[in-house]
Amino acid sequence: METSVSAIKNKTKKTASRKRQRLSPDEREALIVDTAIEFFSEHGFEATTRELAQRLGITQPLLYRYFPTKQKLIERVYERIYVRRWQPKWGRLIKNRKRSLTDRLIDFYQEYTDAVYDYVWVRSFLYAGLMGLDINSRYLEIIRTNVLIPICVELRHENDQPSVRKVPISDEEMELAWSMHGMFFYRAVRHFAYGLPIVENLDQVIESDVRLFMKGAPQAQKKIIKRQMA
Amino acid sequence: METSVSAIKNKTKKTASRKRQRLSPDEREALIVDTAIEFFSEHGFEATTRELAQRLGITQPLLYRYFPTKQKLIERVYERIYVRRWQPKWGRLIKNRKRSLTDRLIDFYQEYTDAVYDYVWVRSFLYAGLMGLDINSRYLEIIRTNVLIPICVELRHENDQPSVRKVPISDEEMELAWSMHGMFFYRAVRHFAYGLPIVENLDQVIESDVRLFMKGAPQAQKKIIKRQMA
């Protein structure tokens, strides 16, 4: 079903200025989305449809044959950039009780770095949030379900706390998990949004973060649950 | 020199629709800036000059008598937003060795919340970063000097590590301090940039963060310094 975009590009971009190229709707759409990802990555989402069309080598109105509004196109791009970048294996990694939670988290956040520590990714994610596009919430839901909640669940399991069925996860306990995530993600913000230099040995720092977290988290969780029961 | 804006407001906003109000340039300018801060806080910097003028009860072209471009007005707003927020007493608070570092950090971050957990502040800070405005670096330097470095220094002091003069603070050690700050600030990002609900008992969560940090930080710091010496 998926059309090979590189193949189409060959078909299209042959020489400088060429005659109108008539593609099948599937091909054209694939080409638009693919180019849009690249284009918006570089210029941000305020960039114009006209410039996008220019890069595509088509006219601007043609975009509107494939996407009713710019917003819809952007949503499509987001979908591709964010949602698809999440690898289901990560969810399994975190839940795998054959290993210590510390090891699992170190592995996860180190691998996750490859997906997230990326100029385009971080910046457009922040932009989307600031602009109020409803893109972040879907992605953050993935994080919630696959990272934060498992952290709480596994942490309880390792430290003999009541299961989440007996004592549901409170907001405060979720915040505990967010703390871990914050240490990790704020580094990316500092680097890609503020332009500060990134630390050299990132893997080392991530490991250090996780160990820091895992050292204090059990006690913190215990306290939270205790307060919750009172 | 500073004009009391609340006084001018009384002067201005008397009844619903009033005749044109002729103010001195100083007064009018103060009113514009003050209102702009409030206005852009709520609607972000993409909001229009017309709407701002409406809130001010003046016409849109009048803005251009006081600021040659919208950009200039925004810069002025930025300046004001960051000028007064950092309180020098916070620097002293963190360095006060009469109290435990844990207590100091809890106090600091709880107080600091009032300055930073603010729609305008967080969003404009992120926007400035993304847009490449050179606003963040100056502010982050304050954070570095008054928060992060003191955290490292005090942490060493409390845990019998070599002084920073003997063993300078490495990037990795700075990252450790940034971890603390990340837990704190990423919450604000989640709330004000992503629009997620903020946890109810924020003070409690901050205290929890600091305790989490202080539980693991000494060991982490020790490791880092050890690696550094090797």
Add this chain to the structure above:
DNA sequence: GTGCCAATTTATCTTTTGATAATTTAGCAG
């Protein structure tokens, strides 16, 4: 080769918004 039809383009609209020029008038000096 011919005709068709949908992919694509051309031309154009509309709204938004930053910015300017010309006109009006508030309110103080005298």
Add this chain to the structure above:
DNA sequence: CTGCTAAATTATCAAAAGATAAATTGGCAC
């Protein structure tokens, strides 16, 4: 009270950018 000055308004421009309607044409079916 009168006149002047500059504060403020009205009217308007121009550019940008999303979106639409009508005309054009590439390339497949036959």
